[in-house]
Each structure stands twice: as C-alpha cells, then as structure tokens.
Amino acid sequence: MKHLFLVCMAAFSLAAAGSLSASTILFDLQGTGGVGLLNTSEPGSPAGGTGGEIGGGISYDDVTNLLTINVGWGSSQGFTDLSSLSNNSHLHGPTTNNNGNGFTETAGVLFNLTRSSNATTGGTITQTLTALSxxxxxxxxNGKxxxxxxxxxxxxxxxxxFLVQAVPEPSRTLLGMLGVGLLMFRRSRKA
Incomplete structure (x- = not known):
C-alpha cells in the first residue's frame, strides 16, 4: 500500500508541475484546406507550396502578452515548394467572425512578419511580436x-x-486525476 501511495503522490506532483506553465497558450494553423499553411486555404490561389509550424510552433504568453511564431515552408523545411519567390508575409486580422467564419474571411494586415528567405525552396518566420493589447x-x-x-x-x-488554439496535452491532467482516484480508492479500502 505504501508503494501505491507514493505512485499517487508522484502523479499528483507531475500534474501540479504542469500548471506552472499555464500562461503559455499553444496554437495550430488551420484553414479550409486542412492543418498547416496551405495554398488550398488561400482563396484564389491556384497553385503553390505548403508550410506549417516548426520548432516551438506558435505560442502566446498571456502574462507578457507576447506572441511567438515559428513557421516554415518549402522542401528545405519538409513542406512543398512555393510557386515563385515569396515577397511578403503578414499576420492578418481581425476577421469579423471567430475562426474567420469557417476560415473563409479575409482581413487587413495586422503585423508584417520577417522571413529568413524569399526562396521558393524554403524559409522560416521565427519572430516574437510585441505585447498584444x-x-x-x-x-x-477567438481565432480571428x-x-x-x-x-x-x-x-x-x-x-x-488561421491561428486556432491547440487542444491541450491531456497527460498531466490524466495523471492528476489518476493520482486523486488512487488516493480515493485507498481511503475507501481502509473504511
């Protein structure tokens, strides 16, 4: 029984440690064409490359209000090459509706994003944007x-x-629930 108690306490400790990073919200890229930076998600784009999250992906720290973007495109990053040289990259928004009304709405430029390259074969955007209001x-x-x-x-x-909130990693929550469940089981067995 002592071993079971130690396992429960370890699970509870891991779950509690996970709450320390609660200020970081992770995002995925999503569009009408699916997950990632896709030409099929861009209205009127007949051909083109693909891209998506790299490195740490996209995260927002709701304490410092900093948005960190790590995305790439082209074969040098494991995606499909662009149809021609890239010449601009932006964070657009806000759209009128949440998630752009099914990822279909367009909006003006909110921030210019700095590319590592203009090459069709690949480039990255690794940038932290100033504190959001x-x-x-x-x-x-709201996915705008x-x-x-x-x-x-x-x-x-x-x-x-579109930047949509990622579904949180459930493992720490499940470990915490397991720990509490095992503690309750242990108490019920004693009674």
Whole structure:
C-alpha cells in the first residue's frame, strides 16, 4: 500500500508541475484546406507550396502578452515548394467572425512578419511580436488572426493558416486525476 501511495503522490506532483506553465497558450494553423499553411486555404490561389509550424510552433504568453511564431515552408523545411519567390508575409486580422467564419474571411494586415528567405525552396518566420493589447488578445483567442505568405505569382497570398488554439496535452491532467482516484480508492479500502 505504501508503494501505491507514493505512485499517487508522484502523479499528483507531475500534474501540479504542469500548471506552472499555464500562461503559455499553444496554437495550430488551420484553414479550409486542412492543418498547416496551405495554398488550398488561400482563396484564389491556384497553385503553390505548403508550410506549417516548426520548432516551438506558435505560442502566446498571456502574462507578457507576447506572441511567438515559428513557421516554415518549402522542401528545405519538409513542406512543398512555393510557386515563385515569396515577397511578403503578414499576420492578418481581425476577421469579423471567430475562426474567420469557417476560415473563409479575409482581413487587413495586422503585423508584417520577417522571413529568413524569399526562396521558393524554403524559409522560416521565427519572430516574437510585441505585447498584444487586450482587444488583440481577445481576437487571437477567438481565432480571428491568420498568417499569409505572399508570392510573386500569388500577390494576394499563396499560403494561409488561421491561428486556432491547440487542444491541450491531456497527460498531466490524466495523471492528476489518476493520482486523486488512487488516493480515493485507498481511503475507501481502509473504511
């Protein structure tokens, strides 16, 4: 029984440790074409490459209000090459509706994003944006922002993906629930 108690306490401790990073919210890229930065998610983009999250992905720290973006495109990053050189990259928003009304809405440029390269074969955006205002944070959490990579062939945008909150990793929560459940089981056996 002592061993069971130690396992329960370890599970509870791991779950509690997970709550220390609760200020970081993770995001995935999503669009009408699926998950990632996709040409099929960009209205009117007949051909093009693909991209998506790299490294740490996309995260928002709701204490410092900093949005960190780590995305890439092209074969050098494990995606499909662009149809032509990239010439602009932006964070657009806010759209009128949450998640762009099914990821279909467009919006103006909110922030310019700095690319590591203009090459069709690949590049990255690794950038932390300055502190978002309260209204911008609300729009971000409601899925009203999207990343757009523009190219010479597709000036209106070739790759697009909305920032949607990622489903949280359940393992720490499950460990905590397991720990509490085992403690309750142990108490009921004593009674």
């Amino acid at each position: 309260g209204a911008q944070e609300t729009d971000l959490l 922002y999207y990343i757009n990579i523009h190219t010479v062939n597709n000036g209106g945008g070739e790759l697009r993906g």
